[in-house]
Amino acid sequence: MRIVFTKDYEEMSLHAAKIVAGQLYLKPNSVLGLATGSTPLAMYRELIRMNRENGLDFSETVTFNLDEYIGLGQEDENSYYYYMYHNFFNHINIRQSNIHIPSGLPENVEEECQKYDDLIAQSGGIDLQILGIGQNGHIGFNEPDIKFEATTHMVKLDDDTIKANARFFATVEEVPIHALSMGIKTIMHARKILLLANGAAKAEALFRTLYGGITPETPASILQLHQDVTVIVEEEAARLLRRNLNDRTSIGCTA
Numbered sequence: 001m002r003i004v005f006t007k008d009y010e011e012m013s014l015h016a017a018k019i020v021a022g023q024l025y026l027k028p029n030s031v032l033g034l035a036t037g038s039t040p041l042a043m044y045r046e047l048i049r050m051n052r053e054n055g056l057d058f059s060e061t062v063t064f065n066l067d068e069y070i071g072l073g074q075e076d077e078n079s080y081y082y083y084m085y086h087n088f089f090n091h092i093n094i095r096q097s098n099i100h101i102p103s104g105l106p107e108n109v110e111e112e113c114q115k116y117d118d119l120i121a122q123s124g125g126i127d128l129q130i131l132g133i134g135q136n137g138h139i140g141f142n143e144p145d146i147k148f149e150a151t152t153h154m155v156k157l158d159d160d161t162i163k164a165n166a167r168f169f170a171t172v173e174e175v176p177i178h179a180l181s182m183g184i185k186t187i188m189h190a191r192k193i194l195l196l197a198n199g200a201a202k203a204e205a206l207f208r209t210l211y212g213g214i215t216p217e218t219p220a221s222i223l224q225l226h227q228d229v230t231v232i233v234e235e236e237a238a239r240l241l242r243r244n245l246n247d248r249t250s251i252g253c254t255a
């Protein structure tokens with residue numbers, strides 16, 4: 001596991017965008033696993049800039065998003081579908097047919113989950129998975145639990161997650177209580193994983209993820225077992241890590 005310490009959100013995002021760009025230069029038809037939330041926003045902005053100004057090509061890129069709220073349609077501004085098109089896909093030269101996001105309005109939840117897993121498998125699996133982390137240590141919407149859920153599944157969101165994500169909605173009551181999420185096995189099968197974390201609210205979850213026991217109570221802790229994870233972390237989120245690494249504060253430090 002590599003840990004890259006960056007001084008702020010912008011530097012974290014730039015570093016992440018460069019890794020994604022490097023992946024696409026090496027393999028233009030890469031399968032990317034994509035995350036939503038506030039964390040990757042500036043990374044998407046930088047990738048859009050690279051697409052426009054540096055010829056970064058998405059024409060062969062295939063994407064699978066981690067999750068979607070149940071009950072929100074594509075036109076709902078709080079759906080992850082809307083987020084992805086608004087913040088990324090509408091601004092790059094990606095093919096619509098190469099974009100995959102779980103449906104927020106599935107007719108049959110089990111079938112939708114199975115279909116999503118089948119599509120990922122048919123695409124050859126994920127080459128590079130981008131992850132944010134929830135304040136409770138979730139990845140995608142894999143919430144703390146007594147077991148790891150392997151494949152795409154329906155989740156009942158934790159109260160903590162609902163509260164944390166309420167900032168995007170007019171009222172906390174509007175936050176959906178269920179979501180579909182890619183499972184831990186699929187995430188762990190990604191060839192490379194990029195975990196981004198910024199802000200003091202993530203410090204404790206990140207510390208438990210990297211240095212705590214591997215437990216479904218901190219879903220992201222399973223990443224300790226993956227052979228190619230890069231964690232890009234900004235100062236505030238790194239607060240507890242730095243203490244653990246005897247204050248190795250240099251940018252680009254690898255642990």
Ligand SMILES: N[C@@H]1[C@@H](O)[C@H](O)[C@@H](COP(=O)(O)O)O[C@@H]1O
Nearest residue numbers: 036037038039132133134140141
């Ligand atoms: N399901 C998403 C995750 O994919 C995201 O990584 C995480 C952190 O969100 P944020 O980046 O807004 O802090 O929580 C959300 O609920």
